Amino acid sequence: MKTLILTSSMALVSGLMVYPVQAQDAGVKNLMTSSFQSIGIASVDRLDQDETQKACSQLKNGKPQIDSKLQSQIEKNNLKTVVYPADANYLGQWREGEKVAQSGKGSTWTDKSDDVNGGSCYNCHQMDKKEISYGNIGPSLYNYGKLRGTDEAVVKYTWAKLYNAKAFNACSAMPRFGHFKLLTENQLRDLMALLLDPQSPVNQ
Template sequence: MKNMNRSLVCLAAVLCSSAVLADEIRNYRAEAVAMMKRDFKTKGIATADRVHEDGVQAICNRTADNPPKDIAARLEKDQLEKVRYPADGKLMGDWKAGEKLAQSGRGMTWSDSASVPGGGNCYNCHQIGPQETSFGTLGPSLYQFGKLRGNTPEMQKYAYGKIWNAKAFNLCSAMPRFGHANALNEQQIKDLVALLLDPQSPVNNK
């Protein structure tokens, strides 16, 4: 009986501690959000609304990037439906322009002009072309992407959609939603698709 009482007391203590910890985490998060809203100010094209999370970001943040599968599937479907594919049906542009774009990290800061297209900064997270030895590893290697996956219409559509909105394929992906956020325009995304899939691109021809 004494052992049972001790167990109940321990269980109550654990539950109490968990509740207190959960409250503290909620409070810390609320304080952090309030601080960002207070301190981030619009300047130039860098607008303060960038720190506001939308519904997709919120569910990922609140579940440590591991939302219930049914919710993730529903939200991914919703994100995919919002991808805007080119009206002309052409999904590939110029791979040379795509390489320059992948190398460029400029844009989206308060000192940049809205009239100057930003870069993709793709090498920051991916290995892409064989000539670049300085690349990040946050994302998977894209070297020989087209050679391995093929340059089919379906693959072109997948690559275009993934660049436009990666969360349509992996809800809590760390990859920016370039098209969705208007960080890259339609032609820029076409050029990146060509960089990945064009047989003449150095990504695929070695």
């Protein structure tokens, strides 16, 4: 139950429809379109699902039902959306990244379109060992850089994962931060530093 509540509130906060709601079901769809209204930047077009969300909303026993061919096609299509930094500068400031990881702010009807969003990373991941409040929907990222190193393949994979998590797992619960412009390129750089910089608390 906790997972459902957290996932669906993340879905509203980040403007994504992830899988708790089977929006394909006509009754559910009617109920949602007739009960929600646009307020500020939180407009009802958030109920419109893209290819990925539609495929991952077909549930059986609460889990997405997706065949392996469609899954890999969706992952390919998501990977194509990834924009890598033009100046090949992937690493920002881990201190700033920690602030982004901690913040779950943004994209609600009381926010403005140019307000800065947070990444809510701690909602789903352990990161700094000193932070005792974190969710476990996602794997622990503690020692991420220390364990994987920082060669080009790791750096590019990590960027792409943050940019569009569905490029590697079609029905991932992780929001598509770059793809939906939830985070800016600089915020992504700062998160990359949080994960990969040897000085970052993640790697202590």
